Amino acid sequence: MKLPTVGVETPTDREVSVRRVTDISVEIVSDSGEGAQKCGQIFGSVSAKMGNGVWTVEIIPAEVEPPPRNPAGASGIRIRLGDREVTNWGDETDVAVAFNEQALLGRHRLNALAPNATILLESMWATHPDPSVRKQWEEAMEELSDREYRIIEVPMEEQCLTVVDNPRRGKNMFVLGLLSWIFDRDLERARDQIGHAFRGKKAEITERNVQLLELGYAWGAEHLDFRYEIGTLEASAPMVVMNGNEAVALGAVAAGLELAAMYPITPATSVSHMLGEVFERYGGVVHQAEDEIAAAGVAIGASYAGRCAFTITSGPGLALKTEFLGLAVMAEIPLVVVDVQRGGPSTGLPTKVEQSDLLAAMFGQPGDAPHVVLAPATIEECFHVMTTARRIAEALRTVVVVLSDANLATGVAPFPRPALSPEWQAAPPDQRPIPEGVKPYDWDPRTGVSRRFIPGQAGGEHTLTGLAHDERSKVAYDSAINERSSTMRSRKLLAFQHTLIAPEVNGDAGGGDLLVVGWGSTRGAIEEAVARARAQGMSVSSLHLTFLSPLPPGLKEIFGRFRKVMTVEINYSDKKGDPFVTDHNRRRGQLSWLLRATTLVDVDCWTRVLGEPLRPGRILQAIRENMPGGTR
Amino acid sequence: MKLPTVGVETPTDREVSVRRVTDISVEIVSDSGEGAQKCGQIFGSVSAKMGNGVWTVEIIPAEVEPPPRNPAGASGIRIRLGDREVTNWGDETDVAVAFNEQALLGRHRLNALAPNATILLESMWATHPDPSVRKQWEEAMEELSDREYRIIEVPMEEQCLTVVDNPRRGKNMFVLGLLSWIFDRDLERARDQIGHAFRGKKAEITERNVQLLELGYAWGAEHLDFRYEIGTLEASAPMVVMNGNEAVALGAVAAGLELAAMYPITPATSVSHMLGEVFERYGGVVHQAEDEIAAAGVAIGASYAGRCAFTITSGPGLALKTEFLGLAVMAEIPLVVVDVQRGGPSTGLPTKVEQSDLLAAMFGQPGDAPHVVLAPATIEECFHVMTTARRIAEALRTVVVVLSDANLATGVAPFPRPALSPEWQAAPPDQRPIPEGVKPYDWDPRTGVSRRFIPGQAGGEHTLTGLAHDERSKVAYDSAINERSSTMRSRKLLAFQHTLIAPEVNGDAGGGDLLVVGWGSTRGAIEEAVARARAQGMSVSSLHLTFLSPLPPGLKEIFGRFRKVMTVEINYSDKKGDPFVTDHNRRRGQLSWLLRATTLVDVDCWTRVLGEPLRPGRILQAIRENMPGGTR
Amino acid sequence: MSDSCSLLHVLHEDEDDRHFEMGDYQGPTARWCSGCGDHSVLAAAQRLLTDEQLKPETTVFVSGIGCSSRFPHYMKTYGFHGIHGRALPVATGVKLTRPELDVFVVMGDGDCVSIGAAHWIHALRYNVDMVALLLDNNIYGLTKKQTSPTTPQGYKSNTQPRGSYLPAMNPLEATLGVTNASFVAQTAEWVPAHLFATLKAAHQHRGFSFVRILQRCPHFTPDMYSEAVKKPALVQVLTHPEGIRVEGLEQLYPNQVRHDPADIHAARELAEDASVIRLGLFFRDESRPRYEETRALGKHTAREKIDLLNEEFERYAV
Amino acid sequence: MSDSCSLLHVLHEDEDDRHFEMGDYQGPTARWCSGCGDHSVLAAAQRLLTDEQLKPETTVFVSGIGCSSRFPHYMKTYGFHGIHGRALPVATGVKLTRPELDVFVVMGDGDCVSIGAAHWIHALRYNVDMVALLLDNNIYGLTKKQTSPTTPQGYKSNTQPRGSYLPAMNPLEATLGVTNASFVAQTAEWVPAHLFATLKAAHQHRGFSFVRILQRCPHFTPDMYSEAVKKPALVQVLTHPEGIRVEGLEQLYPNQVRHDPADIHAARELAEDASVIRLGLFFRDESRPRYEETRALGKHTAREKIDLLNEEFERYAV
Numbered sequence A, B: 001m002k003l004p005t006v007g008v009e010t011p012t013d014r015e016v017s018v019r020r021v022t023d024i025s026v027e028i029v030s031d032s033g034e035g036a037q038k039c040g041q042i043f044g045s046v047s048a049k050m051g052n053g054v055w056t057v058e059i060i061p062a063e064v065e066p067p068p069r070n071p072a073g074a075s076g077i078r079i080r081l082g083d084r085e086v087t088n089w090g091d092e093t094d095v096a097v098a099f100n101e102q103a104l105l106g107r108h109r110l111n112a113l114a115p116n117a118t119i120l121l122e123s124m125w126a127t128h129p130d131p132s133v134r135k136q137w138e139e140a141m142e143e144l145s146d147r148e149y150r151i152i153e154v155p156m157e158e159q160c161l162t163v164v165d166n167p168r169r170g171k172n173m174f175v176l177g178l179l180s181w182i183f184d185r186d187l188e189r190a191r192d193q194i195g196h197a198f199r200g201k202k203a204e205i206t207e208r209n210v211q212l213l214e215l216g217y218a219w220g221a222e223h224l225d226f227r228y229e230i231g232t233l234e235a236s237a238p239m240v241v242m243n244g245n246e247a248v249a250l251g252a253v254a255a256g257l258e259l260a261a262m263y264p265i266t267p268a269t270s271v272s273h274m275l276g277e278v279f280e281r282y283g284g285v286v287h288q289a290e291d292e293i294a295a296a297g298v299a300i301g302a303s304y305a306g307r308c309a310f311t312i313t314s315g316p317g318l319a320l321k322t323e324f325l326g327l328a329v330m331a332e333i334p335l336v337v338v339d340v341q342r343g344g345p346s347t348g349l350p351t352k353v354e355q356s357d358l359l360a361a362m363f364g365q366p367g368d369a370p371h372v373v374l375a376p377a378t379i380e381e382c383f384h385v386m387t388t389a390r391r392i393a394e395a396l397r398t399v400v401v402v403l404s405d406a407n408l409a410t411g412v413a414p415f416p417r418p419a420l421s422p423e424w425q426a427a428p429p430d431q432r433p434i435p436e437g438v439k440p441y442d443w444d445p446r447t448g449v450s451r452r453f454i455p456g457q458a459g460g461e462h463t464l465t466g467l468a469h470d471e472r473s474k475v476a477y478d479s480a481i482n483e484r485s486s487t488m489r490s491r492k493l494l495a496f497q498h499t500l501i502a503p504e505v506n507g508d509a510g511g512g513d514l515l516v517v518g519w520g521s522t523r524g525a526i527e528e529a530v531a532r533a534r535a536q537g538m539s540v541s542s543l544h545l546t547f548l549s550p551l552p553p554g555l556k557e558i559f560g561r562f563r564k565v566m567t568v569e570i571n572y573s574d575k576k577g578d579p580f581v582t583d584h585n586r587r588r589g590q591l592s593w594l595l596r597a598t599t600l601v602d603v604d605c606w607t608r609v610l611g612e613p614l615r616p617g618r619i620l621q622a623i624r625e626n627m628p629g630g631t632r
Numbered sequence C, D: 001m002s003d004s005c006s007l008l009h010v011l012h013e014d015e016d017d018r019h020f021e022m023g024d025y026q027g028p029t030a031r032w033c034s035g036c037g038d039h040s041v042l043a044a045a046q047r048l049l050t051d052e053q054l055k056p057e058t059t060v061f062v063s064g065i066g067c068s069s070r071f072p073h074y075m076k077t078y079g080f081h082g083i084h085g086r087a088l089p090v091a092t093g094v095k096l097t098r099p100e101l102d103v104f105v106v107m108g109d110g111d112c113v114s115i116g117a118a119h120w121i122h123a124l125r126y127n128v129d130m131v132a133l134l135l136d137n138n139i140y141g142l143t144k145k146q147t148s149p150t151t152p153q154g155y156k157s158n159t160q161p162r163g164s165y166l167p168a169m170n171p172l173e174a175t176l177g178v179t180n181a182s183f184v185a186q187t188a189e190w191v192p193a194h195l196f197a198t199l200k201a202a203h204q205h206r207g208f209s210f211v212r213i214l215q216r217c218p219h220f221t222p223d224m225y226s227e228a229v230k231k232p233a234l235v236q237v238l239t240h241p242e243g244i245r246v247e248g249l250e251q252l253y254p255n256q257v258r259h260d261p262a263d264i265h266a267a268r269e270l271a272e273d274a275s276v277i278r279l280g281l282f283f284r285d286e287s288r289p290r291y292e293e294t295r296a297l298g299k300h301t302a303r304e305k306i307d308l309l310n311e312e313f314e315r316y317a318v
């Protein structure tokens, strides 16, 4: 076992090497309940405040409280820092802190650690009184030794005991101190953040934690022989930092949404936790319904009544809302549905990311049910998409599905603090009496749009129905009426599509060898990969789509400028060359499917369902492998 | 008012013209409850027995018992007769019998009657004591007079009163007699059928009805001046005659299916009515669940337990089953789902035909849920599809969705009596203990197929789950396992696709100007239209798809032989030339969408959502309008 | 709500000296079968609205799918004819966010007790102030005679041609078992005076009023209530000063029993016993908490919300 | 079923002289939090199977989604870990078509009482012979502390941070209101002897046995039952010769009340009163009709079916 342990050296004995980096990933892993996440969050916040680009992702085990010291139960957080904006979780971890060797092993097995990672590991297990623990330790060291890790043992528990009785409740702050020394973090800011994290608790708790922070810092200063220096970027505008679900929640408030009807489901639920906290103060209501069907029904009822409502869920819940979505389209009731996608099908991978609900969101409803589907690509967009979605839903009197995912939901990154506008909250149609002769579906024949009536408006009395109906909302079985009303519902989408602008090419708008097309949360990783590939001389660009239904104009024309077009998505596709796969029967990535049908361009795809965000390095490799002509 | 009324003439006064036809459509319309349907059914059966090709469709009002004498409430039946096989309901009605002028008006307004139709109309309303009825009559005659109908008044009520007290309960048999004279039907067979229809009732009821039949026949012979003669085809094999839902029900028994779990929904319910009748005798069970979700769950439970179960529904019910379908795909539980499509979206047009559930059936489930979708094209196929579906579901351990529709469900036509095979009912996997080491998902890496374990098999104990799982069915969050199991589920479809054969071109396999592609119930109408177009010299052929997921091989190659490819479907598409429609944003027919994405051929579409089966004449017109180069 | 939200509320408070006649609530002619009990319920509802002078524009009828669910189409108020089994969530959404509206829910027995059962149980629990009418004809009407949970055991239908396999579900008993249920009554459409009085009491109750209305379906189950209609002795009326009081009903229905609607135990015993058809108020408790009491939307202006959001941003500030 | 169907049944009747130990029912180590009440229920179920010598291969545990629904994974029997709220329909499908199997259903309170409510009500009514366990921790565990219908009023959660708005739904009362319910019991996982005896009685009952198990979730609601665990006086045990009998329990739980499980009215009154936690058999009626009695699959051979079908074709012959 090669175990480069730091001996007991005095600072003067060591030479501290300072590595200058532009980008680095740090991970803290522990058993669940040991506070690794809080440690990482504070580390991330302090870094953001100091002007680093930051992207934080939590590592969440499947069970609430898995057995301790178990590779499958690793709980923790990854923080990626950069000297400029960081848009994704990156590739592998450069510096890891592990509270025990089993959690570390879990990360090792998932290839989460860079082959030459530096690892700070709690040392107590090597000499644990329980021989089975010592045996596990030894076996773990054996398994870890096939990489070039630098593992540094740190007596975390021992150190913490000098300050607290129960080190399980303090180790995380000691580690924060360690990392603060390594990355030269501003301790004042760290103290502030600790204060913030424990606000409402007793003052001595904050004090104790600050003490541990300082202990860790001092220990690092005394024992470690490396530090990192990372540039910062002066933020041009005030920034806020949060995860995508928090952004959706605050975005909902900013958009004037008043009712969030939901049924708990991972990874969507935290939006309602957040709203449960803040909505009350803002006059909004979170309604936890008896199931997802009822949640959709309550949101539709509220919207019918002229209020601004949305419903939020994930795949299995979306499935249950299908019938109500069809009704909302048919009866032209505005409705915003947020689907925070997770791994599927069925219960699948509830805490992991996937982008597999696109076609279900678009085509899931039996019958022809035209509606809008869009996907935010960044945490900032998670905030603003709520206003966009509400506006479209109300303007078109239809359903707008917003496709977020577990990557956005749990990723934390700073973005410019939004300048809020009262207009975003503009009330639905005024409540004046309906003039004689105006009908509840007075479709404008050019746009399919009609004025919305809401209860309370005298003269507007009518019964809305999911049956085929005429302009007066009367049940009608007449052929011509059915064709006409179907046409009007579809025309709204056409007219709306007309207002969209062609997306901008990232890279070379003039064309090139390869165009990578993405949607949703993969934008940061794709663009990073494209930048690296371009730096390596490859003629590759990318295009990112926000609107999936309808698709923006100009795609075919843009595609025509590239020798090859390929989507990159986190969903399933058959791999070329696999048994029985032909060009004809290949099941393709969901966006590539859409683009092929629309543009008739031979859009290829590179997709993976690994239950984790795409790594820019892997995309880079895919780009290389897919360069027409071959750049390999 | 031009009202060519038949005067009181003696037979010798008239010359009876006999028109020889190869194909003719007859309609009987009345208020609901007046027995027009029973009359038409007997007329159709007698005709089939005499060797005519027959297609019967019921005209069903939306309400159970709509107000009498109301155009929207017309209830009735259309019978199309031919001198050879009749595969669809045809274009317009040539001969109509109406019990009142309002029901007639309803049909007139739906353009159901040929412009020169001959109409036999109950005469009592013209002289009704209620002046408002007389007024309605006059207005109706005015409205009807813009076509070249020949309307013949018949004193039906007056005549019936000579035999029965309540003519409402006898008029239909009188009309049967009238039609029997006009079409020279075999009265003996008609008497038999009446006996069959009233079996279980008192003998005098049958007698009374036979009397009315004879009265109608005699009245026709005495007063009418036209008859039709239509050739017959000697049936080469014994035939049975039934509607598509009856065929599905009997097909389910023939396929060895034992449990039909359902929740009532039009137009699927009559399958369960039928099974409710017959299943008990065959050892099967119809389970009417509390809702469609539970119906799917019960079928899945039964199938998991090794029994052969299916669930049947229509659009709104399919929406509710979405989540369970995802589970069945994920956990690899065989399941047959029959969706008898109706007009949509939402409650839509519950009694009318549409083919709008194709994409929802394929893509409706969040996550990647590969499964099989197929569509019977004829009533005969409704029977056999159940065996096919069950076999595929069990062989692939997956979901098979069968897309029938309201056209097949209610259309009645003869087909060769199936030669049943015990093999169709072969039991699921044997129940022997599971050998050591065999795992519940021992995927064959080439085909993705694995052996099904069912409770009762010692050594096979395991827990099936909708979470991501490994070969032993253990919950697994590992990236590699998720990729692998996703691949295996998809590979089953690839391997299956490999066994399919390219569909045959109807017309000229060598190619031509236009290829019309269809699926499901439109086959008869499309092929008739193609035949007519070819007879008119147009270079058009057609292709009909049974498998929609996966698609059969060879399509791209076939398409390549035609100058233009176009689907004909009963679902919505934006019309070229309508406001805002571009080639890029056009929402297309569902099959054309699938074909474009798969083959990258510019597959156009001609679709209508008129709430009625497509008429061959309208398809012919569409063919003419879409001939490349233009044959117009 | 946003800036103009206050406007929305002001408009509703407008002085209003309109007087409404029955005709003001009558929509197009109902297209139910002749003799269908739904007609009587429609008439009673229209009478109630007239009696209470509810404004047509602030009254909403929500329904599911079924013969009975066509109800809103025949009213001249706002109506929401939604999807099968889901009327209650929609109505909850309406009332929760627009408490000033009068909300009525019309459901069939399949709609409410079968596919809608989860919502039914939970609506009773939420106790949101609205009137829910179960038009119970013990059969699926619109889809043409399938067994419903309330179909009597042994009764033949198209899906259970050998007769329903299980005893009929008793909606009153089920309702009375749900914690927080606050108003449970039963009436019959062929006793118009009692029907009307029941609707009136239900409307006046603050909370979720559940009314089961026994309803004839002459088309599919002509025999279902024919005896009870003919023989008033088969019907027993619950009486109490706190119950539903109908002048002179004792002449027609001399079979009466005194029942205090505050007594849930007695209510359950009466509900359970199927030997006689009981009409009246089984249970009422105005003190049950109503979900919307704690769950009302606030009336913040857009400006106020922006200020609050900006405060919130401080927590997230970098 | 088809030709080989008889074979299927023969195999199950095979002579079998295996004897099963607890270990034969134990799957992999359960991954619930330490101290989670689900562990005790698992142990009790394993003990029951040993006691009754159920064959692992003919025993099926069906569950939904939730912490508690992981249950089947930790058994060495057949298991079906399905989707949230839908365990009962799946179990119904299994038992209806394979009556020779022993079927157990494990549900959480969200699973059964919230999203699964319609199936719960209807499963009680179908009265198919199986054991249904409601593992009621009064909270959503797996999704991390949201209010469930059984969460006590005022109890704080992540979705209702100001406390649950409504009184907790009482699953016993609701159950006792459903026509055709045949076995309703309550026990607590921290009283293992009572838990075991209850499972045993439930398993022996012919019909649908509904058992609510009060279950601790130390992770999210450590305070929920801590008082009751500490103070046996807060618990009252129902006793009766026909009830659930546990030797010596009166020493630990001296607070006892005699209750005849045939008396539905008394059962409802006991269920309703929330002043004390009651454990025992509230109601049992073995005479209630079971759906599967009339709904069993036949044992026709393929040949017989073909003959019948051919007869049927005569009706449709041209």
Ligand SMILES: Cc1ncc(C[n+]2csc(CCOP(=O)(O)OP(=O)(O)O)c2C)c(N)n1
Binding pocket: B263, B264, B265, B266, B292, B316, B317, B320, B347, C065, C066, C067, C068, C069, C083, C084, C107, C108, C109, C110, C111, C112, C135, C137, C139, C140, C141, C142, C143, C148
């Ligand atoms: C999701 C869904 N399932 C089934 C149906 C078909 N359906 C329409 S009405 C109805 C039941 C009608 O019975 P009931 O609710 O008792 O109302 P009634 O017609 O008797 O008034 C059913 C099953 C539907 N429209 N939607």
Ligand SMILES: Cc1ncc(C[n+]2csc(CCOP(=O)(O)OP(=O)(O)O)c2C)c(N)n1
Binding pocket: A263, A264, A265, A266, A292, A316, A317, A320, A347, D065, D066, D067, D068, D069, D083, D084, D107, D108, D109, D110, D111, D112, D135, D137, D139, D140, D141, D142, D143, D148
């Ligand atoms: C359709 C659907 N909705 C929501 C979820 C998310 N979900 C998983 S478990 C659960 C509830 C867990 O609570 P409970 O049923 O009480 O079980 P416990 O975890 O407390 O044992 C929820 C809402 C899901 N998996 N599927």
Ligand code: SF4
Binding pocket: B064, B065, C031, C032, C033, C035, C036, C037, C038, C067, C068, C137, C141, C142, C216, C217, C218, C219, C220
């Ligand atoms: S079928 Fe029955 S419930 Fe429906 S309208 Fe006719 S009588 Fe009324």
Ligand code: SF4
Binding pocket: A064, A065, D031, D032, D033, D035, D036, D037, D038, D067, D068, D137, D141, D142, D216, D217, D218, D219, D220
């Ligand atoms: S969260 Fe609660 S219910 Fe879930 S395993 Fe932990 S203690 Fe048990």
Ligand SMILES: [Mg+2]
Binding pocket: C066, C108, C109, C110, C135, C136, C137, C138, C139, C140, C141, C148
């Ligand atoms: Mg009904």
Ligand SMILES: [Mg+2]
Binding pocket: D066, D108, D109, D110, D135, D136, D137, D138, D139, D140, D141, D148
């Ligand atoms: Mg729970």
